[in-house]
Amino acid sequence: MQQIEQEKSYWSDEVMVGEVVYPPGSTLGPRIQPTLQFVFVHAGRITIRIDEQTHTIAANSAFVLYPGHREYFVFAEDSETIHSWIHISLALVEAEMITRLQQLAWPLPLSPAMQQLMHDALALRASAFPTVKEMLRALAIQMCWRYIGEGEQLVARI
Known part of the structure; x- marks a missing residue:
């Protein structure tokens, strides 16, 4: 019990990180997005309905989700x-970050x-450093x- 409580104390509600493998045809949602979320698609694809707009995101793509929107995910069949x-x-x-994020191509x-x-953020999950919260915050802002x-840079090339 003490080990579980100790592990929880290292994690911050400010930043959460994870990786998941969805079997073919899986779904997630609907849900209301609670935070700013960056999603990296490594394999397969995601079709996501955000409010009333549908987008298909291929493998090797990154996208951002914003709080307050209703989302429904369908994963590759x-x-x-x-x-x-x-x-x-x-x-x-910072407010400037959100403004600049919203002006970018998607995904x-x-x-x-x-x-x-x-990879670095995911690796922190297994560490017991007393500075995990601070490291995750720094990685999140860097990301x-x-x-x-x-x-x-992509917009400047166009």
């Missing part, structure tokens, strides 16, 4: 869908640098700025 995600509390995010290509940031930078 013909293969597993593997994706990772990070939820970030709006308390950590973005999933870059090796973004994959590495997610946000990286996504903005890559998206703005």
